[in-house]
Amino acid sequence: MSVDEERRSTRVKRLPREVRERQILDAAVRVFSQYGYHNASMDEISEVAGVSKPMIYAYLGHKEDLFAACIRREATMLMEAIAAGVTTEQAPDMQLWHGLRAFFQFVGEQKQSWRVLHRQATSQGGPFSEELLAMRSRAINLVDALLVRSATTRGEAPAKSTEALAAALVGASESLADWWLDHPEVSDKTVASWLMNLVWMGFGDLVTGTVWTPTPE
Amino acid sequence: MSVDEERRSTRVKRLPREVRERQILDAAVRVFSQYGYHNASMDEISEVAGVSKPMIYAYLGHKEDLFAACIRREATMLMEAIAAGVTTEQAPDMQLWHGLRAFFQFVGEQKQSWRVLHRQATSQGGPFSEELLAMRSRAINLVDALLVRSATTRGEAPAKSTEALAAALVGASESLADWWLDHPEVSDKTVASWLMNLVWMGFGDLVTGTVWTPTPE
DNA sequence: CTCCTTACCTACTCTTCAGTAGGCTACGGA
DNA sequence: TCCGTAGCCTACTGAAGAGTAGGTAAGGAG
Structure with missing residues (x-):
């Protein structure tokens, strides 16, 4: 059996576009998350994906498009x-708590996704980060809305600072998620509860020993 | 007068190494902060600095070295x-307050420095980010120590979570600083006080209306 | 005046990599 | 059985940019 024959016989069969696109995106996330946008080469992505480079261009477009598609997904x-x-x-408070829990659970389960989202997309000033910045804004708006609602339901005028604080909280979550990557011995629930206590009760209470606990459902 | 003669006559005189190094670093910070590490070219930096490329290599070394030098400075x-x-x-609480104030003041005055530190260095997985990560760790340790001390002086055992919370606070500060870049109408003091209230009192107090205020010195 | 060091430059080389041209083959329908 | 389309590849081009070779010249020391 010649080399050519062997390669032909062991080559995975032709697959529908959908499947290939998924394979390519999976590979791209892996490679981008490992090397970063610029140091990741299309050649390596194609190799990891098990397809040739022109396939990527045919299905997902240019490098920036591919990256944007990863971010979006x-x-x-x-x-x-x-x-x-x-x-x-x-x-x-329960909304925030469940949101934080879901967030840390996701990060724990999808470390690569998290890396590509946080570490790579934030930095590059290029046209791709827009996709990510938009998502980040959505997250901030979500938290902002939560704060505004919780203030108004108590009959107070919403403070000017809610948006800024929402941004701070999102940043705190991101940073804590990064810390967590280096300290995997802590459970996602524990990490979430630390942050919950910080933002809901403040350091003042860390010092005095008061803690926030979720009310039983 | 020929072009050559004009160029020679308008050319800035020979300057001592020290001065050139400063010029180069200034230019590098500007260019890196605008385009990011990868999209910044040595040619452009040399142009902005008003020296030729080999000068950069002679004085500051390779691109990575140059970047590291920027970060360090x-x-x-x-x-x-x-x-x-x-x-x-x-x-x-006063330590934290003054630390936050100094931080936001710095960011307000040195926006480019901040951009190159935060947006660029964090992301690139290369050998340079180590310089920055080390600095960030120092900041986290500082906050951590502050938390531990404030807990122990109250006779309590320091919680396991202080380091994580310190990381969260540093992340919150960074994120809030970014938000601030897009909302320059707010004063540095105001931004600092928002974050101070968040971390010391928590959202719970934002909702109930309690605020932390610095005791008069 | 000569020599040597230090400042400084032009004009390359060489590599890496994004992106493409052009074609081959499996397979379903007519 | 012939044809069209969709999956798939090898092998290239072209540009950008990091880094360098090999110089010129200013100016101080002797």
């Missing part, structure tokens, strides 16, 4: 995971 | 600015 998954845990009927 | 300035405002004699 992973960010959508993240947002959906969070949305699944939160309903507007819950009290504000 | 800017990060050192930031840490010194923060350290200048904080003394260990102050109460924990």
Whole structure:
């Protein structure tokens, strides 16, 4: 059996476009998350995906398009995971709690997705980060709305600062998620509860020993 | 007068190495902060600096070295600015308050420095980010120590979570600083006080209307 | 005046990699 | 059985940009 014959026989069969696109995106997320956007080469992605480079261009377009597609897919998954845990009927603190839990659970399960979202997309000033910045804004708006609602239901005028604080909270979550990647011995629930206590009760209470606990469902 | 003669006559005189190095670093910070590490070219940096490319290589070494030098210089300035405002004699909340104020003041005054530190260095997985990660760790350790001290002086065992919370706070500060870049109408003091209230009092107090205020010095 | 060091430049090389041209083959329908 | 389309590849081009070779010249020391 010649080399050519062997290669032909062991080559995976022709697959429908859908499947290939998934394979390519999976590979791209892996490679981007490992090397970063610029150091990731289309050649390596095609190799990991098990297809040739022109296939990528045919199906997903240029490098930037491919990256944007990765971001879009992973960010959508993240947002959906969070949305699944939160309903507007819950009290504000419970909404935040479930949101945080869902977030850390996602990060714990999809470390690569998280890396490509956070570490890569944030930085590059190029046209791709827009996709990611938009998602981040959505997250901030979500938290902002939560804060505004919880203030107004108590009859107060919403503070000017809610949007800024929402941004701070999102940043805190991201940073804590990064810390967590280096300390995997802690459970996702524990990490979430730390942050919950910080933002809901403040350091002041860390010092005095008061803690927030979720009310039983 | 020929072109050559004009060029020669308008050319800035020979300058000592020190001065050139400063010019080059200034240019590098500007260009890196605008385009990001990868999209910044040595040619452009040399042009902005007003020297030729080989000068950069002679004085500051390769691209990575140059970038690391930028990070080191800017990060050192930031840490010194923060350290200048904080003394260990102050109460924990005042230490945090002054640290935050110094931080936001620095960001407000040195936007480019901040961009190159935060947006660029965090992301690239290369050998340079180590410089930055080290600085970030120092900041986290500083906050961690603050939390541990404030807990132990109250006779409590320090919680396991202080390091994680310190990371969260640093992330919140970074994220809030980014938000602030897009909302320059707010004063640095105001932004600092928002974050201070968040971390010291929690959202719970935002909702109930309690606020932390610095005790008069 | 000569020599040597230090400042400084032009004009390359060489590599890496995004993106493409052009074609081959499996397979379903007419 | 012939044809069209969709899956798939090898083998290239072209540009950008990091890094360098090999110089010129200013100016101080002797």
